[in-house]
Amino acid sequence: MHISPVLWQFLVKWLHASALFPAEASTIAPWMDALYFFLLAMTVVGVILVGALLLAFSLMYRKEKNPVATHIEGSTLLEATWTIIPLAIFLVCFVWGALLYFRIYSPPVNAMNIYVVGKQWMWKAEHPGGQHEINALHVPTGKPVQLTMISQDVFHSFSIPDFRVKREVIPGRYSTVWFEATTPGTYHIFCTQYCGTQHSGMIGEVTVLTPDDYDKWTKESTSGMSLAQNGERLFASMGCNACHSGTAAARGPNLAGVYGSKLTLTNGSQVLVNDAYLRDAILNPSQHVTAGFAPIMPTYQGQISEDGLIDLVEFIKTMPNNYRVQQTLVTSQSDQTTPAAPGMVK
Amino acid sequence: MSTSTILNLPDQATATIPKKNYINAEHGILSWLLTGDHKRIAMLYLVSITFFFFIGGAFAGLIRLELLTPQPDLVASDTYNKFFTMHGIVMIFLFLVPSVPATLGNFLIPIMLGAKDLAFPKINLLSWYLYLAGGTLTLAALVLGGVDTGWTFTTPLSTHYLNTHVLTAATAIFIAGFSSIFTGLNFIVTIHRMRAPGMTWFRMPLFVWSNYAASILMVLGTPVLAIAIVLVALERTIGIGVFDPTKGGDPLLFQHLFWFYSHPAVYIMILPGMGVISEVISTFSRKRVFGYTAVAFSSVAIALFGFFVWAHHMFIMGVSNYSALVFSLLTMLVAVPSAIKIFNWAFTLQKGSLTFETPMLYAFGFMGLFTIGGLTGVFLGSLGMDIHLTETYFIVAHFHFVMVGGMLMAFLAGIHFWWPKMTGRMYPESLSKLAAVVTFIGFNLTFLPQFILGYLGMPRRYHAYPPEFQVLNVLSTAGATVLGVGYMLPMIYLAWSLKYGAIAGNNPWQATGLEWQIQSPPLTENFLVTPIMDHEAYDYEWLAHKTEQEVTTVG
Amino acid sequence: MANTIATTHPEVVHGHHAHDEHVVLPQHRHHFETEEQQREAGSFGMWLFLLTEIMFFGGLFFAYLLYRNWYYPAFAAASNQLSVPLGAFNTVMLIASGFCMALGVWAAEVRKKGFLVLMLVLTTVFGLVFLGVKGIEYHEKFEKHHVPGASFSISEFVNPPIDAKTGKPTEEPLSPDMAQHTQLFFFLYFAMTGMHAFHMILGIGILVWLIVRAQKGEFSEGYVAPIENFGLYWHFVDIVWLFLFPLLYLINRHPLH
Amino acid sequence: MAEHIKHHDASNVTNPEHAEHHIVSPLEYCYVFAFLLVFTAITVVAAYFDLGALNPILALAIASTKAVVVMLFFMHVKYQSKLIKMTVGAGFFTFFVLIMMTMADYVSRAWGTW
Numbered sequence A: 001m002h003i004s005p006v007l008w009q010f011l012v013k014w015l016h017a018s019a020l021f022p023a024e025a026s027t028i029a030p031w032m033d034a035l036y037f038f039l040l041a042m043t044v045v046g047v048i049l050v051g052a053l054l055l056a057f058s059l060m061y062r063k064e065k066n067p068v069a070t071h072i073e074g075s076t077l078l079e080a081t082w083t084i085i086p087l088a089i090f091l092v093c094f095v096w097g098a099l100l101y102f103r104i105y106s107p108p109v110n111a112m113n114i115y116v117v118g119k120q121w122m123w124k125a126e127h128p129g130g131q132h133e134i135n136a137l138h139v140p141t142g143k144p145v146q147l148t149m150i151s152q153d154v155f156h157s158f159s160i161p162d163f164r165v166k167r168e169v170i171p172g173r174y175s176t177v178w179f180e181a182t183t184p185g186t187y188h189i190f191c192t193q194y195c196g197t198q199h200s201g202m203i204g205e206v207t208v209l210t211p212d213d214y215d216k217w218t219k220e221s222t223s224g225m226s227l228a229q230n231g232e233r234l235f236a237s238m239g240c241n242a243c244h245s246g247t248a249a250a251r252g253p254n255l256a257g258v259y260g261s262k263l264t265l266t267n268g269s270q271v272l273v274n275d276a277y278l279r280d281a282i283l284n285p286s287q288h289v290t291a292g293f294a295p296i297m298p299t300y301q302g303q304i305s306e307d308g309l310i311d312l313v314e315f316i317k318t319m320p321n322n323y324r325v326q327q328t329l330v331t332s333q334s335d336q337t338t339p340a341a342p343g344m345v346k
Numbered sequence B: 001m002s003t004s005t006i007l008n009l010p011d012q013a014t015a016t017i018p019k020k021n022y023i024n025a026e027h028g029i030l031s032w033l034l035t036g037d038h039k040r041i042a043m044l045y046l047v048s049i050t051f052f053f054f055i056g057g058a059f060a061g062l063i064r065l066e067l068l069t070p071q072p073d074l075v076a077s078d079t080y081n082k083f084f085t086m087h088g089i090v091m092i093f094l095f096l097v098p099s100v101p102a103t104l105g106n107f108l109i110p111i112m113l114g115a116k117d118l119a120f121p122k123i124n125l126l127s128w129y130l131y132l133a134g135g136t137l138t139l140a141a142l143v144l145g146g147v148d149t150g151w152t153f154t155t156p157l158s159t160h161y162l163n164t165h166v167l168t169a170a171t172a173i174f175i176a177g178f179s180s181i182f183t184g185l186n187f188i189v190t191i192h193r194m195r196a197p198g199m200t201w202f203r204m205p206l207f208v209w210s211n212y213a214a215s216i217l218m219v220l221g222t223p224v225l226a227i228a229i230v231l232v233a234l235e236r237t238i239g240i241g242v243f244d245p246t247k248g249g250d251p252l253l254f255q256h257l258f259w260f261y262s263h264p265a266v267y268i269m270i271l272p273g274m275g276v277i278s279e280v281i282s283t284f285s286r287k288r289v290f291g292y293t294a295v296a297f298s299s300v301a302i303a304l305f306g307f308f309v310w311a312h313h314m315f316i317m318g319v320s321n322y323s324a325l326v327f328s329l330l331t332m333l334v335a336v337p338s339a340i341k342i343f344n345w346a347f348t349l350q351k352g353s354l355t356f357e358t359p360m361l362y363a364f365g366f367m368g369l370f371t372i373g374g375l376t377g378v379f380l381g382s383l384g385m386d387i388h389l390t391e392t393y394f395i396v397a398h399f400h401f402v403m404v405g406g407m408l409m410a411f412l413a414g415i416h417f418w419w420p421k422m423t424g425r426m427y428p429e430s431l432s433k434l435a436a437v438v439t440f441i442g443f444n445l446t447f448l449p450q451f452i453l454g455y456l457g458m459p460r461r462y463h464a465y466p467p468e469f470q471v472l473n474v475l476s477t478a479g480a481t482v483l484g485v486g487y488m489l490p491m492i493y494l495a496w497s498l499k500y501g502a503i504a505g506n507n508p509w510q511a512t513g514l515e516w517q518i519q520s521p522p523l524t525e526n527f528l529v530t531p532i533m534d535h536e537a538y539d540y541e542w543l544a545h546k547t548e549q550e551v552t553t554v555g
Numbered sequence C: 001m002a003n004t005i006a007t008t009h010p011e012v013v014h015g016h017h018a019h020d021e022h023v024v025l026p027q028h029r030h031h032f033e034t035e036e037q038q039r040e041a042g043s044f045g046m047w048l049f050l051l052t053e054i055m056f057f058g059g060l061f062f063a064y065l066l067y068r069n070w071y072y073p074a075f076a077a078a079s080n081q082l083s084v085p086l087g088a089f090n091t092v093m094l095i096a097s098g099f100c101m102a103l104g105v106w107a108a109e110v111r112k113k114g115f116l117v118l119m120l121v122l123t124t125v126f127g128l129v130f131l132g133v134k135g136i137e138y139h140e141k142f143e144k145h146h147v148p149g150a151s152f153s154i155s156e157f158v159n160p161p162i163d164a165k166t167g168k169p170t171e172e173p174l175s176p177d178m179a180q181h182t183q184l185f186f187f188l189y190f191a192m193t194g195m196h197a198f199h200m201i202l203g204i205g206i207l208v209w210l211i212v213r214a215q216k217g218e219f220s221e222g223y224v225a226p227i228e229n230f231g232l233y234w235h236f237v238d239i240v241w242l243f244l245f246p247l248l249y250l251i252n253r254h255p256l257h
Numbered sequence D: 001m002a003e004h005i006k007h008h009d010a011s012n013v014t015n016p017e018h019a020e021h022h023i024v025s026p027l028e029y030c031y032v033f034a035f036l037l038v039f040t041a042i043t044v045v046a047a048y049f050d051l052g053a054l055n056p057i058l059a060l061a062i063a064s065t066k067a068v069v070v071m072l073f074f075m076h077v078k079y080q081s082k083l084i085k086m087t088v089g090a091g092f093f094t095f096f097v098l099i100m101m102t103m104a105d106y107v108s109r110a111w112g113t114w
C-alpha cells in the first residue's frame, strides 16, 4: 500500500497480533484490506449516525421533557439527502469492489500455472513439472501464481484467507484465480463451499517459500515425469496420435502450436484455444469441429479423469511441433522418459 | 398516568374481558381446526411457528455447542451437517417466512382495512394446513435421519452425492411454499378489494403497505422455487440431467432458479417486520411516521428491485464476470430504500413525545442491528470484498443480523405491541423490558465475534476449525446461551399473562389504527358497523378528538 | 342501496346490520360487503394464481431456452421425432376446448342452463381427446426408448434409418456426444408436456364437478364466478400449450430433404 | 347479472379498480376461434420452409399473438379493470426478468473471462 506504509503496517500488525485480523501474505491483501477498512468506516459511521439520532431524540423528546408531540409531515429535502448520500457511498463501494474483482480474477500473463483438482474431500495440486501434492501447495514468493482449478464431483471453493483470494471450483469447467505471495510461511487452505460430509476436513496448507527454497523443493519432490510427459503418454495410449498425427493426410487437425491461436470451426464461429476449450474439445468434440474436418472424433466423456485431461491439455499446450507425436507413432514407446520440452516450467 | 408511559389501562377492579369475542365465540378443538376466522388462524400460526422456532433454536444451540471447541468432538460431521441444514430449513421456511405475515398480518390486515375477514378464509385455513403438512414432513425428514444439504440444496451435491432424506425435505419446502403463495395471494386480494369506505391507498397503515410488498414477492417468487425443487426431485429420482454436468446440464442453473426466489425471500422476511417497526415507532412517539409516502414507496421499491439482484449469491460461483458486475450494481441500488426507511423512522422521533415501552425497545434494537446487518450486506454486494467474505462466518453474521437482529426483534416488538389486542391482556412490563435487554446483549455477543471470524477466514458450515479461532467461537457460544434465555423469557411470561395479565381494554397504547378502536380481543366479525375512514393513518389529533367525544358521551 | 331485503344468512344471525342494505344471495360469503366485491375478489385471486403459474412454467421455459441454445443439433434431431400432425391435431383440440369453455361462460352469463352444460361437456370431451393423443405419443416414445433414464437409447440419432427411396439417411447423423444431449430434450419434453397434462387432468376433474353443479342449475341464476374463474384457468392451460407446441414440435424442424 | 348492477354499492364505486362486467358475444368468440385455427395452420406450414433464423422468431411471434388474443377475448382481459391488466403485465414482466437476466449470464460467459 502506498498510503503511509508505516501507519498501515502498524495498524495491520497490531490487529493481526490481537487475532482480530488475518495476516497479509499476498500482494492483493493490502488492497482488499483497504476496501475493508473503508467499508468498516462506512458501517461505523452509519451505525453511529443512526445510534446518535436515536439517542439524541430519545433524550430530547422523551415524554417527560416533551409531553406533547408536534406534527411534522416530512421533508423532501431530507428525503433527498438520505437517498442520495447513501446511494453515492454505495456506488463508491460498487466501483471499488469491481476494480478489486477485476484484479483478483484476471491473472497476469506471466503467471506460472498450477493445476488444482478438487474432489470430495481433498485438494490435489499438480505442478507442470510433475510435482503432485495433496492438501498442500508450495509456491514461491514474488512470482504471480495462477491456479487453474476443476472439480471432479461437486462444487468446492478454494480459499486462502491470508492471501484474500478464493474461487469456486466447479464440476465440468475450469476456473482460475491468481495471487502473488509476499511472506514465507504456511497458511490455511479451506474448502469454503459446502460439499458434503467431510467438508470441514477439506483443508490444507499452502507453504510459501523463498524462490531459492522453492527451487530446492521442486527438485526434491519431482515425480520424474512432467505433466506434459504424462500427457504425451496418454496421447499415445488413447490413440489420439492416430488422427492428430500432424501429417498432411491426417484426419484430425494438427495440434502443434494450436494453444493460444484462434480457430475457425465448421459452424463458422471463431474461438480462442485455451485450457477450457481444449478440455471441452476432448469431451464434446462434435461441438468443436475445426473447419475442414469431419466430425468423426469420438467423445472421451467418462473415459479420462480430470487429472488425465490436465495432462493432455498441458501436453498440447507445450507442443511446439509434431516431432514427439511422430516419434510416438514410430516407436510407441512413449513411457520412456523424454527430455523436457522447452518452455516448460522446471 | 405516569409521565413515562402512555399505557392507559382500564380500572382493573371493574374491567373484564368482553363476554363475546373471537376466542370464546365457539368452543371445542374442532371450532379452531375448521375455523375460517383470520384471527383464529393467526393464533394457530402463532402456536405452530413458535413450536418450530424452538426446534430451530434447539439446533442452533447444538451447533454452538459443537463449535465450543475446535475439535469435532460432540457429534460426527454428518450429524453436524444435518444440524445446520435443519436449523436453516426450519428457521427460514417454517419460522421466519411465515412469522409476521401469517400471524400478525393475518390477524391485523383485515382489521386495519376495516374488513371482516381476508378475501378467502378457506384458502387462509388451507395455507395453515399446508404449512402444517410442510412442517410435519420436515419433522419426518428429521426423525427418519435428517438431511444434510444445507438450506440452499446446492446441486449436484443434493442431487447426486447425498443419500439422506433430501426428497422428504424438498417436498416439505415445496408444500410450505404453496402455503406462503396462498397467504400472499389472500393479502393482495384483500388489500385491493376489501378496504372499507374511505380507506384509500395512502390512508393505509404502513404495516399493510409492507405486507403488500412482501405478498407480491411471495406470489411471484415462490413458484420458481417450487419448479427448482421439482427439478431437483426429478434429477434425484430419474436422473434427468438438467443439473448434471456429466450429462451436459449446468449445475448453476439450479442456483439461478433457487436464488431467484431466495433473494426476494429475504425481503419477504424483512418487509413485514419493517411494517411492524413503522407502527411501533409512530405509536410511541405519538406522531405520524415521518415521510409516510417515502416509507410506503420504499417498501414497493424493495420488492421491485429485490427481483434484480439474485446473482449476488453467486458472484464467485461461476456466473460470468459481466453479469456479476451488473448484479453488484443493482445490489447497491436495492440497499438504498432500506436506508430511506431507517432515517425516516429516526426522524419520526424528532419532536415526538417518546416513551419506551417494550415494543419500542425492540424497535430500537431492530434499527441498530438492522443497520449493521444491512451495511454488512453492502460489503457482500461489493464484488471484490465478496471474494474474501463469501462462504465465511461473515455471511453467517450478516444474515443473522438482518434476520435475527432485524426481523426477529421486529416480530417480538409486534407480538408485544399487539398482545393486548390479540388476548385482551397485558404482558408484564418490567420482565419484558428485561427480556428485550437480555436479547440485545446476547445477540451482539453471539454474532459480533462472527464478523471477525469471517474476516479471519473461518468458513461456514465447518464442523471443526483451526484452534486459533476458538476464543471468538467461545464468545459466540456464550452469547447464544444468553440469547436463548432472552427468547425463553417471553415464552414464559406471555403464557403466564394469558391468565394473570392485566386487562388491557380497547386501546392500551392509545394508538390510532382501526384495530385499536374495537374491543380486545375483537369480535369474530371485527366490526359491528363497517367503519368509514375519514382521516389519515396515524392521525393523533383525530384520536384525541374521538376520545374527548367518548368521554363526553359516556360521562 | 335502495334494496332492503333483510338477510337470513345463517352465519350472520348475531344481528349486526351491515348486511341489511345489500342483496344477499346464498353463495354470498358474509365477510364481503357486496356480491360484486366478492366476484371481483374471486377473479382477481384467480389471476394472481395464474401469475404464480406463469412463474412456475417460467423455470421450465428457461431451462428449455438454455439447452436449446447449447445443444441445437440434438434438440433439432430430437424434435423431429415428434409428430407434427399429432401435435397440430392436439392444438386444434385444445383451441376447440377453449372455445367451448368461452361459450360456456357466455351461456352462464346469459343464464342458458342447457347450453352451459353442453359446452362444459364438450370442453371436457376435447380435453380428454387431447390427453388421449398425448398418451399415444408418450407410448410411442416409450417404445422407441426415448424416455430419459436407464433405457434411453441414442442409436436412432447416431445411425438414423435409411430412407428406402433416396438411399440416404432420413436425418443428419449426430455424433455420440451430441446425441447424448437428445436426452435433455426428451426430458424437457416430458417435464413440460407432463406438467401441462397434469394441469389438464386437474382441470378435467374440476370440470366434471362443475358439470354436476351446472346441471343442478347453480350457475344459471346469475352466480357465474366459478365458471368464469375456471374458464380463466382453462384458457391459461391452453396458452401454455400454444407455446409448447411450436417450441417442442416446430421450432427446430428443418425442412426434410 | 343485470339485476344486481342496479344495486350498485356506493362504497365500491369509489374503487377505481372496478370495471363493469362485460359479456362477450358468442360471435366474437367464433371470430377468435377462427383466428386461432388459421394461425395454427400458418405456424405449422411455416415450419416446413427453411427461413433460417426467422423460423423460431416467426413461430414465437405467432404463438405470442395467439396467446394475446386468447387473453384479450377468451379471458376477457380487454374488458377488465386496469388492475387486472396490470396484474397480467406484472406476471409477464417478472417472467422476462427471470429469462433475460439469467440468459445475460449465459450469453456473456462466452465472452471470455473479461
Ligand code: HEA
Pocket: A042, A045, A046, A047, A049, A050, A085, A086, A089, B152, B266, B267, B269, B270, B312, B313, B314, B315, B331, B332, B334, B335, B336, B338, B339, B342, B343, B370, B371, B372, B373, B374, B375, B376, B377, B378, B380, B381, B382, B386, B389, B390, B391, B395, B398, B399, B402, B403, B407
Ligand atoms: C432478512 C434477510 C436479509 C436481508 C434484509 C438482507 C439484506 C441485504 N443483503 Fe443479505 N443475505 C441474507 C439475508 C438478508 N439479506 C441471507 C440469509 C444470506 C445468506 C444466504 C446463504 O448463503 O445461506 C444473505 C447473503 C447476502 C449476500 C451473498 C453473499 C455471498 O453468498 O457471497 C449478499 C451479497 O450481495 C447480500 C447482500 C445484502 C444487501 C446489500 C442487503 C440490503 O438489502 C441491506 C440494506 C440495508 C442497509 C444498507 C442498512 C440501512 C442503511 C443505512 C441506515 C444507511 C447508513 C448510512 C450510511 C451509508 C452512511 N446478502
Ligand code: HEA
Pocket: B053, B054, B056, B057, B058, B060, B061, B063, B064, B084, B085, B087, B088, B089, B091, B092, B095, B096, B149, B150, B151, B152, B396, B400, B403, B404, B408, B446, B459, B460, B461, B462, B463, B476, B480, B483, B484, B485, B487, B488
Ligand atoms: C430465522 C432465521 C434464523 C434464526 C432465528 C437463527 C438463530 C440462530 N442461529 Fe442460525 N442460521 C440460519 C437462520 C437463523 N438462525 C440460517 C438460514 C443458517 C444457514 C444454514 C445453512 O448453512 O444451511 C444459519 C446458520 C447458523 C450458524 C452457522 C452454522 C454453520 O455454518 O456451520 C450458526 C452458528 O453459530 C447459527 C447460530 C444461530 C444462533 C445462535 C441463533 C440464535 O438466535 C437462536 C437462539 C434461540 C435459542 C437458543 C432457542 C431457545 C430454546 C431453547 C434453549 C430450548 C432448547 C431445547 C433443547 C436443547 C432441547 N446459525
Ligand code: CUA
Pocket: A118, A119, A120, A121, A155, A156, A157, A191, A192, A193, A194, A195, A196, A199, A200, A202
Ligand atoms: Cu469441498 Cu467443501
Ligand SMILES: [Cu+2]
Pocket: B262, B263, B266, B309, B310, B312, B313
Ligand atoms: Cu440476497
